[in-house]
Amino acid sequence: MPNYKLTYFNMRGRAEIIRYIFAYLDIKYEDRRIELTDWPEIKSCIPFHKIPILEVDGVVLHQSLAIARYLAKNTDLAGKTEMEQCQVDAIVDTLDDFMSLFPWAEKNQDRKTQVFQELLTGEAPHLLQDLDTYLGEKEWFIGNSVTWADFYWDICSTTLLLLKPDLLDIHPRLETLRKRVQALPSIANWIQQRPQTRF
Structure with a gap:
């Protein structure tokens, strides 16, 4: 090792x-x-x-x-087939594209607050709707077992919920997925x- x-x-x-x-x-x-x-x-x-x-x-x-x-x-975390691996990468990149829009290092607090607010109220609902539709009735984003795309969703959404606690109120399936990840022993x-x- x-x-x-x-x-x-x-x-x-x-x-x-x-x-x-x-x-x-x-x-x-x-x-x-x-x-x-x-x-x-x-x-x-x-x-x-x-x-x-x-x-x-x-x-x-x-x-x-x-x-x-x-x-x-x-490992199976990457996806079990090359097709699944591409789908896992796509979800991760979609989440990362969104998280990268936030000006985390912005020194001007007013400017930072304004942009964060715009992203959380303007962009986030569209992304969440797309993720919800993609997940549908499945247990995990891709395939029939957990992948690191599910991990990344949990990590990103935990950060976003700190900034806007009601973010997932109308997306119970996405909230359930977070809980499913966090319940893995x-x-x-x-x-x-x-x-x-x-x-």
């Missing part, structure tokens, strides 16, 4: 999908959490100057979704033991 070391801030953020996959596959890793104050000096030593990074036997991988794909690749165990952070 390779030696894994994950580096990210002390928050869920972009590293949480990686942590979910590690938890579900029962893979041991070092969860290195750095403080924001230490980031400037660490930043210059990291390829592309962004985290999370995952060191695999000393080889540095970057980009959270690329890392997640690498870890899920030869390995994920439930991780959620219980992980450091408590807002995001």
Whole structure:
């Protein structure tokens, strides 16, 4: 088994999908959490100057979704067929496209609040309707078992619900999917033991 070391801030953020996959596959890793104050000096030593990074036997991988794909690749989490794998990637990319619209690093608080509000009330309902329609009566987004697309939905929606608690009120099926993910024993165990952070 390779030696894994994950580096990210002390928050869920972009590293949480990686942590979910590690938890579900029962893979041991070092969860290195750095403080924001230490980031400037660490930043210059990291390829592309962004985290999370995952060191695999000393080889540095970057980009959270690329890392997640690498870890899920030869497991059912990736989808059981090439067609399912494409569908899993499509849902993940759809969610990530939306989450990337938010100006998370915006320093002007008024501007940040305004854009967040516009996205949550203008764009989010369309995305949620599309996701609800895609899910339909199925238990999971793709195929007949959990994939990392379901994990990513849980992680993204948890963040969005912090910003707008009534977001899923008219989408009970999407809320049920979140609960189904969080009830998986390995994920439930991780959620219980992980450091408590807002995001």
